[in-house]
Amino acid sequence: MARDPQPGRDDDGRDGARTPQHPAPAHSAREIAAAWERERPGTPVSSIGIVTPIWQLAKLFGDDRRRVLARAGVDTATLDLLSVLRRSGPPYALSTRELGHRSLVTAGAVSQRVARAEQEGLVTREATGGRPRTVLVTLTPAGHDLVEATVDQVLHREAGLVAGLTPEQQTRLTELLHVLLTDVQHRMGDDRLSQVGGE
Amino acid sequence: MARDPQPGRDDDGRDGARTPQHPAPAHSAREIAAAWERERPGTPVSSIGIVTPIWQLAKLFGDDRRRVLARAGVDTATLDLLSVLRRSGPPYALSTRELGHRSLVTAGAVSQRVARAEQEGLVTREATGGRPRTVLVTLTPAGHDLVEATVDQVLHREAGLVAGLTPEQQTRLTELLHVLLTDVQHRMGDDRLSQVGGE
DNA sequence: AGGTCTAAATTTAGCCCTAAACGGATCTGA
DNA sequence: TCAGATCCGTTTAGGGCTAAATTTAGACCT
Structure with missing residues (x-):
């Protein structure tokens, strides 16, 4: 899922993206978690800061790659x-x-x-x-x-798209992603874990 | 059309293994980068450590979520x-x-x-x-x-899937992903940048 | 050997998405 | 007032994927 909190006030309204059709905005994990807290206090939002940006980045990278390759x-x-x-x-x-x-x-x-x-x-x-x-x-x-x-x-x-991070940040991010991925693969292996876990 | 969670399937009592079909392995970003270096020295592999695990994690999270929701x-x-x-x-x-x-x-x-x-x-x-x-x-x-x-x-x-990271790691990863996402969205906004730039 | 079991690939049905073509309504300017 | 520019939402064409059914050919047993 990917979404955001408040309908009213916002900041965009600028430029008209040139990209095919879809827009760019999409709100941050922070705003999404805050919105859940506000609407449903007690919602387990702890994973949103990680899962949501990963999902959004994968979407952006994937769409971008598709467009680059379409030319070829x-x-x-x-x-x-x-x-x-x-x-x-x-x-x-x-x-x-x-x-x-x-x-x-x-x-x-x-x-x-x-x-x-x-x-x-x-x-x-x-x-x-x-x-x-x-x-x-x-x-x-x-x-x-x-x-x-x-x-x-x-x-x-x-490489150009991730160049906004300093070399140190890139290294640290690579390490953390590697640890997370390894761990997630391991957990998915032993599924039947809590799977749905009910409340 | 509304579909029920798990239709008929009752003839066979034994089950338990859940994962549908696909396997788990998948090579790590590190191995992929090394393979490109070995096969095509000079290949610009700097982004692989970030883009590949993001892509793989998004796939794993997405597949998992689909299965959880299919029950509902x-x-x-x-x-x-x-x-x-x-x-x-x-x-x-x-x-x-x-x-x-x-x-x-x-x-x-x-x-x-x-x-x-x-x-x-x-x-x-x-x-x-x-x-x-x-x-x-x-x-x-x-x-x-x-x-x-x-x-x-x-x-x-x-939340259970990302629980393998310590709270500190989760915080650091959230921060880095946020920075990267913000930056990438900004760069995608000014597309026409190098777009393909290649040689 | 003959019959069953099993693992692997393929096929099928159905879903979701993008890109592009389309349809309609509002606004602009002569 | 009317043409044209815009801006949105919908529709269409086509691609890609998962899950499940199906096919196929060795492996195993008696």
């Missing part, structure tokens, strides 16, 4: 697939199972991504007689070229 | 809409424009969200003869009840 005629899901293969090094081939693990998407999503990329000649798919049934996805020269032509653009752009 | 028969987009209205306080009404701003989605998405929620009797929509053409969306008692019945579950669950 690729979509983010395809570039993600190709990048994973490219990064894995020669022979640039992985099983669909491995692809799902590394991209955090379901097997069905991998199947569809690969089918689209194969259609465009960016990867090939071959059934190796693995144990139960392993399918190996391999990067084609065209796929390799596409990664080379776009990945620096994306990373360079994103 | 709601989807995340609808709860987001209802929450924004609920938090705005009496009379629990906002324009579609304002809704888009606060949820970071396009006008088209707002239109669809409201249409679905209206269909389920969670909000009402009325054209006020505002300036150019303003549509006011108002929370119904049913919508209000749904928020009350679910929002604590979600927030409580998420």
